[in-house]
Structure formats: C-alpha cells, structure tokens
Amino acid sequence: MMAKLFRAVIMGPPGSGKGTISERIAQSFGLKHLSSGDFLRENIAANTEAGVLAKTYIERGLMVPDHVMTRLLLPRLEEMTRHSWLMDGFPCTLTQAKALNSTCDLDLVISLNIPYETLKDRLSDRWIHPASGRVYNMGFNPPRVQGRDDLSGEPLIQHDNDQPEALVARLRHYKDVAKPVIDLYKSKGILHTFSGTETDKIWPYINSLLSTKIPSRPETDTQHIPLP
Ligand SMILES: Nc1ncnc2c1ncn2[C@@H]1O[C@H](COP(=O)(O)OP(=O)(O)OP(=O)(O)O)[C@@H](O)[C@H]1O
Numbered sequence: 053m054m055a056k057l058f059r060a061v062i063m064g065p066p067g068s069g070k071g072t073i074s075e076r077i078a079q080s081f082g083l084k085h086l087s088s089g090d091f092l093r094e095n096i097a098a099n100t101e102a103g104v105l106a107k108t109y110i111e112r113g114l115m116v117p118d119h120v121m122t123r124l125l126l127p128r129l130e131e132m133t134r135h136s137w138l139m140d141g142f143p144c145t146l147t148q149a150k151a152l153n154s155t156c157d158l159d160l161v162i163s164l165n166i167p168y169e170t171l172k173d174r175l176s177d178r179w180i181h182p183a184s185g186r187v188y189n190m191g192f193n194p195p196r197v198q199g200r201d202d203l204s205g206e207p208l209i210q211h212d213n214d215q216p217e218a219l220v221a222r223l224r225h226y227k228d229v230a231k232p233v234i235d236l237y238k239s240k241g242i243l244h245t246f247s248g249t250e251t252d253k254i255w256p257y258i259n260s261l262l263s264t265k266i267p268s269r270p271e272t273d274t275q276h277i278p279l280p
C-alpha cells in the first residue's frame with residue numbers, strides 16, 4: 053500500500069539555514085526539496101514569461117509579487133500529486149499562504165528562529181554558485197577549492213543584499229510579512245519552531261520530530277526519483 057504523502061514548509065529569515073536543513077531532510081526522509089529561489093532561477097534561465105518578469109524584481113533586490121509567485125509555483129505543486137515534498141522559500145506572505153492553502157493541505161511547518169548576530173555573521177560569509185544556487189559558507193561548509201563551485205569549478209559570488217548594510221532592512225521586512233503567515237500556521241496547529249545558533253544543534257530536534265511523522269523512507273513509487 054502507498055504511504056501517505058507528506059507536505060511540509062520550512063520558513064525562516066535569510067540565513068536561518070532553510071536551504072541547509074532542507075537538504076538534510078531531503079536526504080534523510082526522501083522528501084523532494086523544492087525551493088522558490090531555484091524555481092525562479094530555472095524560469096529566468098528558460099526565459100519564461102514569469103521568469104523574465106521575476107528577474108526585474110530580483111535584480112533590484114525586491115520580492116517577486118505574489119501573483120507571479122503563485123502563477124509560477126502552484127501549477128508545479130499540483131503536478132506533484134504522487135510525491136512528498138518540502139517547500140523552502142514559499143509561502144512568505146499571507147496571500148501566498150492562502151493560495152497554497154487552497155491547493156493542498158500541509159502536514160507540518162518548520163519555522164527557524166535564529167538571532168540577528170548569527171544571521172549577520174553567516175550571510176556576510178555566504179558564497180553562492182549563481183547558476184545552480186549551491187550555497188557555501190567559508191567556516192561551516194567551505195568549497196573544496198576556495199572561490200570555486202565544487203561541481204562545476206565555476207566562480208562563486210557574494211550577494212550585495214547579504215551584507216550587513218542590507219540585512220537589517222531584509223530582516224525587518226521578513227518579520228513584517230512572515231508574522232501573519234506564522235500566526236496562520238500556529239492557529240492550524242501545524243507550526244513547529246526551532247531556535248538556536250547552530251544548525252548542527254537544531255538538526256537532531258527536527259530529525260526526531262520528522263521521525264515521528266514520517267516513519268520510513270519514501271513510498272515505493274518515488275524510490276527511483278533522484279533527490280534534488
Ligand atoms: N516566496 C517568494 N516571494 C517573493 N519573492 C521570492 C520568493 N522566494 C524567492 N523570491 C525572490 O527570489 C530571490 C531569490 O530567492 P532565494 O530564496 O534563492 O534567495 P534569498 O533571497 O537569498 O533568500 P534566503 O536568504 O532566505 O536564502 C529572493 O531574493 C526574492 O527576490
């Protein structure tokens with residue numbers, strides 16, 4: 053018999069470890085890791101109508117409007133009727149959360165609560181491979197060759213909006229838009245918040261929570277699908 057599908061969302065301010073923890077969840081529990089940033093980059097690379105529009109916002113360091121995000125992501129999620137997934141980076145506004153709500157029932161929402169000083173230190177040291185979105189941190193998970201992506205060998209870059217001058221405004225914005233989303237999920241009884249300064253210390257708690265909700269590796273019909 054096919055195991056019940058599992059749908060989860062991970063939320064948190066920039067630098068809170070959403071991407072890092074999502075990868076661990078995907079590897080340990082076989083969920084597909086879906087990332088709003090990766091979807092956007094794919095659409096930009098493919099020059100889709102939504103991608104061209106999204107690019108104009110991202111280049112200016114702005115959030116992509118809700119109607120563009122929902123038009124882009126919801127059809128992709130609707131296609132994934134046979135997969136368990138973990139969504140990273142969406143929803144991040146109440147409008148997005150309500151749109152997601154009308155598409156699927158979430159089983160669980162993970163919210164990461166990380167102190168400002170920690171976020172600042174991590175992001176000022178975050179290096180990205182722009183083509184793939186792969187993320188490095190010079191202390192935590194450095195690339196094998198300094199300044200180069202492990203898989204492609206291409207140069208890594210830093211984002212201006214990861215620097216401390218831009219971070220305060222980004223965090224303020226996150227708090228404003230995320231609060232009603234967090235309240236919504238709290239009222240539904242599916243919110244689980246994790247606080248701390250180190251991903252390696254938070255991870256065992258998330259791991260044990262998920263172990264109580266997802267007893268085994270993925271259902272048989274997903275076992276041949278490579279993890280993202
Ligand atoms: N749910 C969303 N709603 C609106 N815009 C989004 C959303 N998700 C991503 N974006 C846009 O895409 C950009 C890249 O997203 P991505 O998640 O890769 O990186 P980010 O902004 O560095 O986030 P973080 O620092 O939390 O990892 C964002 O800066 C934003 O402009």
Ligand SMILES: Nc1nc2c(ncn2[C@H]2C[C@H](O)[C@@H](COP(=O)(O)OP(=O)(O)O)O2)c(=O)[nH]1
Pocket residue numbers: 064065066067068069070071072073174175177178179187188189190191192193249250251252
């Ligand atoms: N020093 C340190 N760095 C960490 C830790 N967890 C994640 N990082 C790094 C990896 C990235 O360079 C940066 C932000 O992590 P991320 O997973 O991209 O976060 P997010 O923006 O997706 O929420 O911080 C951690 O526990 N310690």
